[in-house]
Amino acid sequence: MTRDSRPWLVRAFLLVLLVAAAVAFPKVFTNPAVTNYGVLALIFVTVASAWNIFSGNSGYISLGHAVFFGSGAYAMGIAARDWNVQGTTVFALLPLAAVVGAVIAVVFGLIALRVRRHTFIVITIAVFFIFQLAAFNLRSLTGGSAGLNSPFLNWPSSGYNTPFYYIALAFAGATIAIAVAVRRSRFGLQLRAIRDDEDRARGLGVRAMRVKLTAFVLSGAITAMIGSIWFYYINQVEPQTGFDPLFDLLVVLMAFLGGYGSITGPVLGALIIEPGTLWLNTQPQFSGGYLSEILLGAVFLVIVLFVPRGIVPTGGEWITRLRTRGRPAVVPVAAGAATAGSAGGAAAASAASPAGATADAPPASRASKGGAR
Amino acid sequence: MTAVLRTEGIKKAYGGVQALNGAGISVDEGTIAGLIGPNGSGKTTLFNVITGYDRADEGQVHFAGQVITNAAPDKVFAAGLGRTFQLTRIFPRLTVLENMLVAAQHKRQQRHTVRQRAMDLLEFVGIDRHAGLLAGSLSYGQRKLLELAYVLVADPAVILLDEPAGGVNPTLINLIADRIRELNSQGKTFLIVEHNMEFVMGLCSTITVLESGAAVVSGPPEMIRSDKRVLDAYLGADLEEEEPDE
Numbered sequence: 001m002t003r004d005s006r007p008w009l010v011r012a013f014l015l016v017l018l019v020a021a022a023v024a025f026p027k028v029f030t031n032p033a034v035t036n037y038g039v040l041a042l043i044f045v046t047v048a049s050a051w052n053i054f055s056g057n058s059g060y061i062s063l064g065h066a067v068f069f070g071s072g073a074y075a076m077g078i079a080a081r082d083w084n085v086q087g088t089t090v091f092a093l094l095p096l097a098a099v100v101g102a103v104i105a106v107v108f109g110l111i112a113l114r115v116r117r118h119t120f121i122v123i124t125i126a127v128f129f130i131f132q133l134a135a136f137n138l139r140s141l142t143g144g145s146a147g148l149n150s151p152f153l154n155w156p157s158s159g160y161n162t163p164f165y166y167i168a169l170a171f172a173g174a175t176i177a178i179a180v181a182v183r184r185s186r187f188g189l190q191l192r193a194i195r196d197d198e199d200r201a202r203g204l205g206v207r208a209m210r211v212k213l214t215a216f217v218l219s220g221a222i223t224a225m226i227g228s229i230w231f232y233y234i235n236q237v238e239p240q241t242g243f244d245p246l247f248d249l250l251v252v253l254m255a256f257l258g259g260y261g262s263i264t265g266p267v268l269g270a271l272i273i274e275p276g277t278l279w280l281n282t283q284p285q286f287s288g289g290y291l292s293e294i295l296l297g298a299v300f301l302v303i304v305l306f307v308p309r310g311i312v313p314t315g316g317e318w319i320t321r322l323r324t325r326g327r328p329a330v331v332p333v334a335a336g337a338a339t340a341g342s343a344g345g346a347a348a349a350s351a352a353s354p355a356g357a358t359a360d361a362p363p364a365s366r367a368s369k370g371g372a373r
Numbered sequence: 374m375t376a377v378l379r380t381e382g383i384k385k386a387y388g389g390v391q392a393l394n395g396a397g398i399s400v401d402e403g404t405i406a407g408l409i410g411p412n413g414s415g416k417t418t419l420f421n422v423i424t425g426y427d428r429a430d431e432g433q434v435h436f437a438g439q440v441i442t443n444a445a446p447d448k449v450f451a452a453g454l455g456r457t458f459q460l461t462r463i464f465p466r467l468t469v470l471e472n473m474l475v476a477a478q479h480k481r482q483q484r485h486t487v488r489q490r491a492m493d494l495l496e497f498v499g500i501d502r503h504a505g506l507l508a509g510s511l512s513y514g515q516r517k518l519l520e521l522a523y524v525l526v527a528d529p530a531v532i533l534l535d536e537p538a539g540g541v542n543p544t545l546i547n548l549i550a551d552r553i554r555e556l557n558s559q560g561k562t563f564l565i566v567e568h569n570m571e572f573v574m575g576l577c578s579t580i581t582v583l584e585s586g587a588a589v590v591s592g593p594p595e596m597i598r599s600d601k602r603v604l605d606a607y608l609g610a611d612l613e614e615e616e617p618d619e
């Protein structure tokens with residue numbers, strides 16, 4: 001039920017073009033410094049989309065998705081070490097990461113999903129810190145603050161990034177496809193009804209807990225898998241990188257910049273923010289991390305203040321406004337114009353939660369010991 | 374006839390306000406029952422307690438042979454009890470049609486059948502033109518109609534309506550009354566809270582009057598109309614003036 005009036009042929013063409021560009025990217029840019037941006041951007045496209053499947057649809061803002069990301073990484077590291085798995089067979093362990101993510105999500109969800117809004121956010125942050133502390137302290141399992149190294153991949157170092165690029169691309173594509181499927185399903189509709197008025201939805205027979213938990217588990221399993229891919233890719237995980245306090249702020253920022261709750265929004269947000277922060281971290285004047293964190297905070301403020309609904313919905317509105325040029329619009333457009341007010345209000349309300357979350361952020365970033373990533 | 378819905382001695386206080394003070398009502402299966410009373414007499418609170426949106430301090434709710442006191446809203450719905458809200462509760466960021474589909478989704482039916490039924494009901498209440506709009510953009514009266522439509526599409530055995538005629542235009546009020554009668558003839562039970570006396574008196578076979586959180590009288594419309602206590606407490610001169618018309 002999209003409000004976009006572009007004919008499907010144009011959209012299909014654009015999609016093919018995008019996929020072709022994504023596939024051709026490492027062939028055109030062979031410089032590993034560039035493909036590195038590609039791999040990490042796609043990893044975050046996956047994470048932001050997975051986050052959005054749960055948080056964007058249900059309205060429950062999770063600031064604890066690093067729990068899944070880090071657990072996926074650690075699960076792989078521990079399994080590969082203890083079972084002595086080597087080389088490309090390591091990838092056979094991916095389903096294990098998904099299971100670990102899912103199991104954690106069930107327990108995490110059964111606790112956190114009992115409460116709503118700000119309380120939910122606070123609980124996700126608390127669970128996050130429990131996991132980070134555990135990673136630091138369960139030394140025999142996690143290697144403590146030294147972390148774990150990934151199994152050796154005997155791939156030629158010249159094109160090392162390329163296979164990872166395609167794996168990450170496949171994950172990103174699959175996650176977006178799942179997001180689209182969820183969006184179109186009954187399940188997705190129930191999630192969005194919960195977002196609008198959970199109690200009302202329950203009064204119409206929606207089994208809210210079950211629906212929320214399913215979305216949380218789906219989202220957590222995907223995040224854990226991509227976390228283990230990330231682990232192979234960068235070769236190691238430490239408590240402050242696997243369970244990075246900035247991780248969730250970045251993901252939320254990506255979703256809000258692009259358009260919280262839409263399919264394309266988090267994708268676009270990840271493609272802008274991840275390369276952006278990577279680039280900032282390579283600039284000598286920003287090294288030490290503080291400045292890039294301050295910049296991130298500033299971007300967050302700008303988004304919440306000026307494009308609270310994100311680039312994609314706001315851009316769509318501008319296009320509509322340009323097309324109609326202020327003429328009294330026909331019915332479907334009137335919908336867009338008329339809803340702008342109320343939806344804006346709603347977005348402002350939901351924007352209030354992450355804004356509240358940023359208030360919790362300073363101690364979090366201090367704990368990261370500066371620029372973990 | 375047997376009572377499908379019955380409450381016993383329901384008490385509910387909000388701080389110092391005793392919203393319900395031993396409220397007992399009984400709705401027979403297959404009837405259209407009315408619940409009237411002055412503003413603040415506890416009608417909405419009673420609905421909230423019955424449907425799990427509020428907890429009773431004391432008392433019991435019996436529904437279809439089960440005790441459903443303080444059951445969660447989804448359990449109450451699953452038992453076969455649906456409701457509307459006086460201050461409408463629609464899903465503002467879903468489209469009008471999506472609102473309908475949320476309500477219809479518990480039924481294992483073909484997608485297009487559900488959709489068709491949803492569209493039919495929207496057409497009935499006259500907002501089918503707006504099916505693709507976000508529900509948040511509807512006017513108050515349209516929201517009222519949407520809420521009625523989606524409770525109808527949800528199709529519970531017993532339907533509680535909290536002021537279905539509030540803010541709705543007179544022609545449509547008559548249509549709604551007709552629709553309720555039609556559904557009732559097919560076996561649906563209704564409990565209706567409404568300040569529009571003509572609507573209630575014309576539709577309901579039994580009316581209960583709530584005052585200060587307790588039921589004071591219950592009986593057929595003619596009896597309520599002439600009850601001294603009701604006239605004093607609630608209906609006032611209003612109905613006495615209307616009576617010669619009939």
Ligand SMILES: Nc1ncnc2c1ncn2[C@@H]1O[C@H](COP(=O)(O)OP(=O)(O)OP(=O)(O)O)[C@@H](O)[C@H]1O
Pocket residue numbers: 387390391392410411412413414415416417418419459
């Ligand atoms: N959530 C609440 N918190 C505090 N007081 C409440 C709450 N809900 C209802 N009340 C109080 O309980 C009493 C009964 O309210 P209720 O809404 O049930 O009345 P009503 O019969 O539905 O009135 P109306 O005809 O105006 O809709 C009122 O005094 C009201 O102020």
Ligand SMILES: [Mg+2]
Pocket residue numbers: 416417418459535
């Ligand atoms: Mg009321």
